[in-house]
Amino acid sequence: MKFRTLLAVALLATAAAAITSWRLRASAYTKPPTTPGTWHPIVRHQ
Amino acid sequence: MIRVLQAAPGVEVGRLPTGPDADGPPGSVEGWDVLAVDTVDAASRPLVEEACALGLPVVVGADLPVRFTPAPDATIVSGAASGAGLAAALAISMLPPSAEPLKARLAWTVAGRPLRAGRAVTFPEPVGSLWAGWGENPLPWPDVACCPAPTDSPWKAVRVDLEFHGAEGGGSLVHGVSDEGRFLDAVCFGSAILAAARGAYPRGAGGPGDPDGAFVRLAREAGMQVARFVAA
Known part of the structure; x- marks a missing residue:
């Protein structure tokens, strides 16, 4: 009985840790990659 | 917007109250040159229909409602204050x-929660790079990718990547705009x-881009800065 309880607790803890890890990874914002280069203002001719 | 109009010589701006607090009917647009409305809704629709019947051009800040079908000989410019409209006009x-x-690839920011994935678009700073989704093509051109990029920033931006060919050969250009929304x-x-x-728009319904580039020219005169992207 004690062994079964311990096994159940261990399984539950493992499942909770896996879910937490997955949720953290899913919520992490990955900044989009920036195209290498520079922006230059276009001068307006009067 | 009123300041932009007042900066142009010979422009007289009038207002026709159409909101719920307006006293009586909104009046008539007879004798005017242009009617501008934020949206075509129940309050502004009689004025829009009158302007179309009188042959006046109508400029709408937002997109036209799905159920609104303008008369075929009317001149209606919609999306005049939208990123999609500016991107299309810039491309033209x-x-x-x-x-x-x-x-061509048109990208523009829209108000909303930033996406966590999608197509990466690098706008001019301070907007920078954002994830974009998929949008409708506002141009009558083939092979146009449209990328609306949600952002919760008060800044707005557009970017146009264009490849073209002509009598003098081909080329590619990348232009962008980034400014306070x-x-x-x-x-x-x-x-x-x-x-x-000034009669820049032909009859029919379309966006703010005109064949001669008058819209972009006027916007630049009013203070809009356009930048060119040079790849590293």
Whole structure:
């Protein structure tokens, strides 16, 4: 009985840790990659 | 927007109250040159229909409602204060005379929660890079990828990647605009109204881009800065 309880607790803890890890990874914002280069203002001719 | 219009010589701005607090009917647009409305809704629709019947150009800040079908001989400019409208207008103005567009990508910011994935778009700073989704093509060109990028920033931006070919060979250009959102909306709306008053738009319904680039020229005169992207 004690062994079964311990096994159940261990399984539950493992499942909770896996879910937490997955949720953290899913919520992490990955900044989009920036195209290498520079922006230059276009001068307006009067 | 009023300031943009008042900066142009010979422009008289009138207002016809159409809101729920307006006293009586909104009046008539007879004798006016252009009618501008934020949206075509129940309050503004009688004025829009009167303007169309009188042959006046109508400039709408937002997109036209799905159920609104303008008369075929009316001149209606919609999306005048929208990122999609500005991106399309910029693309038209970037195309050299007598050149044909080969491929284009239009990207613009929209108000909303930033995406966590999608298509990466690098706008001019301070907007920078954002994830974009998939949008409708506002141009009558083939092979146009449209990328609306949600952002919760008060800044707005557009970016146009254009490939073209013509008698003098082909080329590619990348232009962008990034500015404070309310300023950019006002400049674009005001410039579309001025362009309409000068007869820049042909009959029919379309966006603020005109064949001669008057809208972009007026917007730049009103303070909109356009930048060119040079790849490293």
